[in-house]
Amino acid sequence: MSCRVALEASHAVAEAVRMADVDVIAAYPITPQTHIPERLAEMVADGELSAAYIPVESEHSALSACLGAVAVGARTFTTTAGQGLELMHEVVYVASSMRYPMVMVIANRALSAPLSVWGDHSDVMSVRDTGWIQVFAQNNQEAFDLVLWGFRVAEDSRVLTPVMVNLDGFTLSHVTEAVILPEQEVVNSFLPPFHYPFVLNPDKPATHGAFAAPDIYTETKISQEVALRKSKDILLQGWQEFGDMFGRHYRPVEIYRVEGAKTLLLTMGSFTETAKMVIDARRDRGELVGLVSLRLWRPFPFTEFRQAVKEADTLIVLDRSISFGGQGGPVCSEVRSALFSEPKRPVVVSFVGGLGGRDMAEEDFGYVLDRGREVAAKGSPELFETVGVRGEVSGIRDL
């Protein structure tokens, strides 16, 4: 029997890693991710999980150790947040470019300076273009589920690309919710043993991580790009099989009460659940509003996204980070671009909110909906608006 237990997302992730029966964990603790490696270290020390736990001296080393682990065929897990991801940055590119499958959980955190241990999406947006498969969890159950799914799809011989599971720091990592843990046998049937096809073998020498001169580098990047794009079918298939087996169904673009909606709000991660309450309240008042949430961020689900928003007049995008000197929110920038060539597209209004752990309460989402429709109706003079910022902001216009 599966069991329903109270777990914070960090411990839910640790349970998923244990049930995935990983071979190697190399991680360095950093707020707000700390409870994940802490719990995993406990599991290894107590014999609940038979794995090598490598206590590295930095995040750069953590991911480097993971590369070596995958190269010898080990199912491999790491996790970090904020500054840790920044220190790891160089190796993040290496892992995906060498097509080393593993799962990394990011407990999303703001970036210094000023120092902030609290949540936003600045960290993951800094690795947006690194070639990892990137997904967002909205709650603790999803954090658990996406880790299992992550191993399954990353290790698929047609994918062989690392998966990054994002969960909001503190909002999820430190908040206890009910999580359904499945039977180990069911997990085993969903997640077959890892067979890396290029395991290092002295009897059959090969070179991993060779250099590439200008006459071949372009080809290596296109091969990587094609592989990431083609992985999408397998990602969807993985979610289909997960749904069949566990009863929880995931889509690259999640939709909520979009029937007949003239205005859509777009969120990612845990903000989605708060937004749902606001959408419910507005729907009860007869407002034609709905919610779209990006679960899959890379590879970007263009088809599903365009399909989800094509009937709307207004699309309000809420970002949790700023692309300085650009269009404001990186997610909004992305979706604006994705819609640019569409014959019929909604007016896109950009908001930034929830930076560095600033709460986005129900009334803030209400403000975003009202203000977004107002701006759309009269045409937006500003590139984006920041929710709840003190002091009038003017001059954020096209340069």
Next chain:
Amino acid sequence: MTKKLTWRDLEVGNIVTEPGNSAERGTGDWRTERPVFDKGICIKCGLCWLHCPDSAIKILDDGYYDVDLFYCKGCGICENVCPKKGAIVMVEEEEK
């Protein structure tokens, strides 16, 4: 060799499954100077062969040494370590 490969020919993660194929890559094409060996002065000590960082010095059948210009980068270490002045002389590539 790599000039002929398309992106479809590359192994997953660009893994090189053929061991030792670095020998096929010429590393001597950015050389500006090359060593010229004089058998009349050489005492066959082998220091040039030992010190060459690219293993670009080859031993000839008669026990003397010569350079393999496919790999030689023209660093001049062989000339520098040679105990017999004139046995190895670096000359500009433009000189014949």
